[in-house]
Amino acid sequence: MSTAVRRLPGLGPRDRVSGVRVDGDGVRARARQEAVLDVFFDGRRILSFWLHRDGVRDGDGWLFAWPKTLREFLEGTADVRVVVTRTGEEVFHGEVSFGSGRGRVAVVNQNGQPISLDKYLRRVVAFDTRTREELEPMLDAIDEVVAALREVGIEAFLAYGTLLGAHREGKVIGNDSDADLGYVSRLSHPVDVIRESFRIQRALVAHGYRITRYSALAFKVDVEEADGTIRGLDVFGGFLMDGYLHLMGEIRERFEESWIYPLGSTTLEGRTFPAPADPDRMLAAAYGASWRVPDPAFHFEPPATTVRRLNGWFRGLRVGRARWDRIYSRVLQGMPGPSPFIEWVADMEGALGTFVDVGCGRGADALHMSERGEPALGLDFQPRAFATAQELSVDNHLVTYWPMNLLEIRQVLAVGAIVAHRPGRTVVTARHLVDATKKPARDRLWRMCRMMLSGEAGGRLYLEFLVKDGSDGYAGEQRVRRRKAAKIVAEVEQWGAQVVHRETIPVSDKPGASKVCRLIVEWRPADATEGR
Amino acid sequence: MPPKDAEKAGKKDGGMVERLRSTRAGEALDLRRRVRRLEAEVQECRALNIRLAELTDIVTELLLPVAARDEDKLAELLEKYRQSV
Numbered sequence: 001m002s003t004a005v006r007r008l009p010g011l012g013p014r015d016r017v018s019g020v021r022v023d024g025d026g027v028r029a030r031a032r033q034e035a036v037l038d039v040f041f042d043g044r045r046i047l048s049f050w051l052h053r054d055g056v057r058d059g060d061g062w063l064f065a066w067p068k069t070l071r072e073f074l075e076g077t078a079d080v081r082v083v084v085t086r087t088g089e090e091v092f093h094g095e096v097s098f099g100s101g102r103g104r105v106a107v108v109n110q111n112g113q114p115i116s117l118d119k120y121l122r123r124v125v126a127f128d129t130r131t132r133e134e135l136e137p138m139l140d141a142i143d144e145v146v147a148a149l150r151e152v153g154i155e156a157f158l159a160y161g162t163l164l165g166a167h168r169e170g171k172v173i174g175n176d177s178d179a180d181l182g183y184v185s186r187l188s189h190p191v192d193v194i195r196e197s198f199r200i201q202r203a204l205v206a207h208g209y210r211i212t213r214y215s216a217l218a219f220k221v222d223v224e225e226a227d228g229t230i231r232g233l234d235v236f237g238g239f240l241m242d243g244y245l246h247l248m249g250e251i252r253e254r255f256e257e258s259w260i261y262p263l264g265s266t267t268l269e270g271r272t273f274p275a276p277a278d279p280d281r282m283l284a285a286a287y288g289a290s291w292r293v294p295d296p297a298f299h300f301e302p303p304a305t306t307v308r309r310l311n312g313w314f315r316g317l318r319v320g321r322a323r324w325d326r327i328y329s330r331v332l333q334g335m336p337g338p339s340p341f342i343e344w345v346a347d348m349e350g351a352l353g354t355f356v357d358v359g360c361g362r363g364a365d366a367l368h369m370s371e372r373g374e375p376a377l378g379l380d381f382q383p384r385a386f387a388t389a390q391e392l393s394v395d396n397h398l399v400t401y402w403p404m405n406l407l408e409i410r411q412v413l414a415v416g417a418i419v420a421h422r423p424g425r426t427v428v429t430a431r432h433l434v435d436a437t438k439k440p441a442r443d444r445l446w447r448m449c450r451m452m453l454s455g456e457a458g459g460r461l462y463l464e465f466l467v468k469d470g471s472d473g474y475a476g477e478q479r480v481r482r483r484k485a486a487k488i489v490a491e492v493e494q495w496g497a498q499v500v501h502r503e504t505i506p507v508s509d510k511p512g513a514s515k516v517c518r519l520i521v522e523w524r525p526a527d528a529t530e531g532r
Numbered sequence: 533m534p535p536k537d538a539e540k541a542g543k544k545d546g547g548m549v550e551r552l553r554s555t556r557a558g559e560a561l562d563l564r565r566r567v568r569r570l571e572a573e574v575q576e577c578r579a580l581n582i583r584l585a586e587l588t589d590i591v592t593e594l595l596l597p598v599a600a601r602d603e604d605k606l607a608e609l610l611e612k613y614r615q616s617v
Binding site for chain 1: 578581584585586588589590
């Protein structure tokens with residue numbers, strides 16, 4: 001494992017860090033060899049970084065600039081310490097003033113909980129801010145999910161950082177913030193292990209858990225703790241094929257079944273949990289031969305062949321999603337009003353059997369249609385997007401919101417079939433969806449619309465998307481990219497539909513306004529059996 | 533230049549591209565391009581695993597229960613399907 005040893009900074013004799021200075025820009029230091037450094041504010045670890053990998057050249061040394069995720073907190077004064085992770089040597093200690101310098105720097109979230117940055121410099125509530133008692137609910141959650149998986153025939157074990165902490169120190173890793181479980185399927189073909197993962201998902205949902213799928217072989221299980229907070233536990237699936245262990249997210253290594261089964265056990269915070277038969281080999285597969293040396297800034301760097309395999313077999317269900325997840329991770333206040341588009345649609349249509357808004361976002365248009373007396377369904381892949389609308393409409397039985405990911409065909413076909421069976425005329429809208437998605441997602445949209453709209457009662461699809469990027473910043477505001485109307489028309493025609501109306505209108509009467517195209521699309525009943 | 537365009541261009545300028553290709557550097561470039569295309573095609577094939585699993589899942593979960601409830605209808609659908617393939 002020479003690569004892993006080379007990858008780990010801090011093993012060389014010339015591993016000296018000197019000239020460390022801290023100010024509003026970041027941390028400056030000199031070091032001939034790569035070094036991992038921890039930064040503490042007022043005695044609490046805030047982040048760790050690799051000086052060369054994460055820094056930039058600065059004179060005869062390096063500058064690690066404060067990441068964007070930290071900068072907004074840098075106002076006031078802090079007692080800053082910089083420590084070499086491996087040796088614990090303090091290379092800087094002093095009072096540092098940020099911004100106006102008034103008050104103490106407070107790195108806390110909206111609820112006032114102390115936060116730190118993880119290895120990818122994302123904000124997390126790390127374990128080192130919690131007491132042993134505060135960890136108890138998470139340990140209960142691990143027990144609960146392991147038991148639930150055992151019930152469906154899956155032998156799960158602690159994995160990644162959770163296994164590392166347990167096996168190395170018997171404790172959670174201070175800079176870690178979540179718990180990871182893994183399992184290795186007894187099946188050995190990608191198709192079979194995916195189907196098994198779907199089966200596990202169904203069984204867990206039947207037990208009342210909410211599942212968020214990361215890939216065809218990994219998902220998150222939400223466990224509700226005693227005080228009502230929701231904790232997500234990651235479950236990474238794996239399998240053995242051709243002498244290799246493949247484990248989501250990043251492992252493909254030569255491995256033997258006897259290194260996993262029969263499972264052994266390990267101790268975490270005084271409690272016993274299942275572990276692979278040979279945890280040393282599992283940790284070496286995950287973190288390299290140097291797994292025993294703590295590295296809070298560790299980045300996975302699997303070989304390209306591993307990434308290609310795991311991507312090709314199991315990924316692609318979340319393309320373009322991170323951006324929207326981020327947008328909806330904030331608490332969005334209030335409820336927007338209906339769009340001009342939905343008012344136009346409502347004017348064109350009479351009484352409906354079902355109204356469906358695909359990519360409904362906050363859900364305002366579906367809510368509006370239900371308030372007009374139409375049974376409405378809002379679909380979006382991020383349930384947090386429509387959470388407020390859902391809360392506002394608990395007494396409104398005409399509107400429903402379902403999570404649906406266009407890239408998961410099981411969801412698309414099931415929703416399509418259910419809506420197709422509903423009586424009466426169906427109207428589907430997709431506002432700023434085709435200009436926010438790429439062709440694979442759009443193909444699923446056309447397929448679903450064809451299912452929903454080619455029944456006897458008929459129906460229509462209404463589209464609105466950006467066709468001309470003006471100087472008004474509309475594209476950025478809506479987070480869309482211009483599409484050629486002819487291209488979208490060609491796509492729907494390929495799926496057996498006809499465009500019965502087409503217009504292009506400015507989004508406002510201001511000069512330089514962007515323009516959107518509106519299409520009305522129909523599938524005649526006969527079209528349903530044609531095409532793909 | 534994508535290989536197709538290279539072929540067209542080759543024809544237009546009297547085999548210039550062909551001559552360049554036959555040099556050692558040209559061959560290396562050509563091989564690199566072919567490996568890139570092969571990698572993309574391998575990824576396309578790998579993506580079929582997920583599609584196959586999704587469809588198998590929906591068939592086993594939905595169609596079989598449907599069959600159990602309405603034999604006649606399914607037989608009719610199956611026959612229609614058989615005739616159409």
